[in-house]
Amino acid sequence: MPELPDISAYLKALESRILGQTLEHVRLASVFVLRTVDPPVSTAEGKTVTALRRIGKRIAIGVEDDLWLVIHLMIAGRLHWKPPLAKLAGRNALLALDFPHGTLTLTEAGSQRRASLHVLRGEQALHDIDPGGYDLFSPDTSLSGFQAALTRENRTLKRALTDPRLISGVGNAYSDEILHAAHLSPIALTHKLSDNDWEHLFAATLSILILWTNRLTAEAGKEFPEKVTAFRPDMAVHGRYGQPCPRCGQPIQRIRYADNETNYCAQCQTGGKVLADRSLSRLLGKDWPRTLDELEALKRK
DSSP: OOOHHHHHHHHHHHHHHHTTOEEOEEEESOGGGBOOOSSOGGGGTTEEEEEEEEETTEEEEEETTTEEEEEEOTTTEEEEEESTTOOOOSTTEEEEEEETTEEEEEEEOSSOOOOEEEEEESHHHHHHHOOOOBOTTSTTOOHHHHHHHHTSSOOBHHHHHTOTTTBSSOOHHHHHHHHHHTTOOTTOBGGGOOHHHHHHHHHHHHHHHHHHHHHHHHHHTTSOOOOOOSOOTTOSSTTOTTSBOTTTOOBOEEEEETTEEEEEOHHHHSTTBOOOOHHHHHHHGGGSOOBHHHHHHHHHO
């Protein structure tokens, strides 16, 4: 799922292309992508784009008369910039927004249709769709505010960081990078962290998000970000299972669950302990390796 740095890159690219431009037409290739009926989507046509905003992991395009088109990409949704009146071709095409100098299209890979478009009127409607997570890029961001948001419930750090009601814009990929930078286990409980842990976590969260936001928005300033992905070769741990940790050289480990996985370095984050993988640990039972040495011994059998 595109996260805060990716959404920021999209907004940077859209700023020079559609801000101040007239939204001439809204074309729907799938009726299921539109999740609202009032106001009608046609009311946005012929109006000038006046604002662009990030709401969590959503992109909000504001037009005249206080109307907002809010796009949620979910996991597989992606935006593309095409020539004017580009055709909505292929099964993955969902939506086209036509402007004088180009067309913004929304596609979604796979068979599930989770990406969405909401047409809203007014600030209150925008507020209602916001999950309400703590915004680390707000002017009044602080360690105390960050800690208060994450300790509303006693949860693992991985779950807390990726909950949009607690933290705004962080998902599976950047939570892995943040926890690695902070030297913290993904399963550490928020109510068990020391003051020192909180300082490291807050600093790591800001540094990782700023690093990747700056990097991706700089790229978006040159060309439209057509290849938004959660797996980047210069990430430290995310998507790098089995590869060496850039800090200590030990192989990156993972915890798999449902459609996602958590990547971490046992040496840097869990004191050498290999965390139980839900599927394999059930299969291996007592033979599940508890340390990196036991894991290497198991591989040699």
